[in-house]
Amino acid sequence: MRAMFKELNPPSRVLMGPGPSDVHPRVLKAMATPLIGHLDPSFLQIMNETMELMRTVFETKNELTLAMSGTGSSGMETVFVNLLEPGDKVVIGVNGLFGERMVDVAERCGAEVIRIEASWGDIIRPEQVEEVLQEHAGVKAVAVVHAETSTGALQPLSEISQLVHEHEALLIVDAVTSLGGVKVGIDENEVDACYSGTQKCISAPPGLSPVTFSRRAAEAMAKRKSKVQSWYLDLSMIQNYWGQERFYHHTAPISMNYALREALRIVMEEGLENTWERHWKLGRALQSGLEGMGLSLHVAENIRLPQLTSVYIPDGVEDTLVRKQLLEQYGIEIGGGLGALKGKVWRVGLMGFSCQPRNVLLFLAALEEVLA
Numbered sequence: 046m047r048a049m050f051k052e053l054n055p056p057s058r059v060l061m062g063p064g065p066s067d068v069h070p071r072v073l074k075a076m077a078t079p080l081i082g083h084l085d086p087s088f089l090q091i092m093n094e095t096m097e098l099m100r101t102v103f104e105t106k107n108e109l110t111l112a113m114s115g116t117g118s119s120g121m122e123t124v125f126v127n128l129l130e131p132g133d134k135v136v137i138g139v140n141g142l143f144g145e146r147m148v149d150v151a152e153r154c155g156a157e158v159i160r161i162e163a164s165w166g167d168i169i170r171p172e173q174v175e176e177v178l179q180e181h182a183g184v185k186a187v188a189v190v191h192a193e194t195s196t197g198a199l200q201p202l203s204e205i206s207q208l209v210h211e212h213e214a215l216l217i218v219d220a221v222t223s224l225g226g227v228k229v230g231i232d233e234n235e236v237d238a239c240y241s242g243t244q245k246c247i248s249a250p251p252g253l254s255p256v257t258f259s260r261r262a263a264e265a266m267a268k269r270k271s272k273v274q275s276w277y278l279d280l281s282m283i284q285n286y287w288g289q290e291r292f293y294h295h296t297a298p299i300s301m302n303y304a305l306r307e308a309l310r311i312v313m314e315e316g317l318e319n320t321w322e323r324h325w326k327l328g329r330a331l332q333s334g335l336e337g338m339g340l341s342l343h344v345a346e347n348i349r350l351p352q353l354t355s356v357y358i359p360d361g362v363e364d365t366l367v368r369k370q371l372l373e374q375y376g377i378e379i380g381g382g383l384g385a386l387k388g389k390v391w392r393v394g395l396m397g398f399s400c401q402p403r404n405v406l407l408f409l410a411a412l413e414e415v416l417a
């Protein structure tokens with residue numbers, strides 16, 4: 046029986062799907078560093094440094110900036126369970142799968158969800174937000190997805206942020222796919238609560254969710270009348286571990302914290318602006334290459350992300366067969382469409398360490414071969 050299980054030896058892949066992305070060898074090396082205890086003074090120092098790095102990448106001075114244990118969805122739940130109490134009104138922009146997931150999470154908090162819809166591939170317009178905020182009094186928060194990974198649309202934040210604050214509501218932003226790929230600008234855009242993930246443009250493995258909260262959001266949490274419904278995600282306790290008190294809450298995933306720290310250090314070494322520029326430049330090169338092959342892109346250019354491109358599958362081409370060939374013959378992973386886009390588009394990621402000129406060329410050449 047034992048002989049059946051060989052030593053782990055996964056195939057070599059180029060990760061160009063909607064996430065995870067390729068991980069920098071330095072991050073993998075950091076993960077192989079021996080463990081220390083999660084209350085060891087040295088680990089506390091590592092946490093402090095990681096918090097500082099997260100603030101820099103989020104572009105914020107927010108004190109309450111930490112990494113939740115869990116993938117991006119744990120960050121999503123953290124934001125909603127801590128900010129919303131049963132009966133609270135929350136407006137959610139739904140223009141893809143992850144807006145839909147926010148609705149599900151908010152409803153599970155007992156919130157009254159008011160949806161703003163846009164078609165998959167489009168963005169939420171400020172006029173829609175304004176109309177809803179005028180119609181519904183006492184909205185506590187408005188939530189949008191900055192980079193909709195299910196479509197490849199980039200949601201502008203600043204006008205919506207202004208409207209949300211004019212109505213004294215909080216702005217919640219999903220930056221799982223945007224952070225480290227395009228500018229998020231937490232302070233500049235006055236975002237009140239934001240969550241991200243480690244496995245997209247930050248290029249660490251999946252497993253942590255960086256979150257950040259403004260003073261306004263922290264005050265709203267402090268005024269809660271009811272206990273946060275999730276023990277594991279209750280920030281009132283978790284911030285005592287990440288804060289000065291260092292109270293034990295749960296055992297921090299040590300190796301993932303090593304990974305996040307190293308991945309953020311790599312982003313900082315390149316420089317945030319340079320990182321964004323690399324994503325824009327190579328994203329646009331990939332998109333031009335696809336159009337040059339006669340393929341059409343799903344999202345309009347002015348709202349199109351560089352790090353995730355939805356490209357229409359040409360008529361008569363078998364979706365899964367092409368992806369299988371890319372994987373088996375070239376080692377390239379790309380994503381299929383979700384929801385209404387299933388079987389209609391491929392989703393090609395150029396995130397973090399995967400966003401390299403050689404990958405753009407490799408993918409375009411491989412796709413051309415496979416489609417020939």
Ligand code: PLP
Binds near residue numbers: 221
């Ligand atoms: N939000 C967005 C925009 C995402 O792309 C994802 C994952 O792809 C999530 C949330 C959920 O993150 P995870 O799958 O890491 O839980």
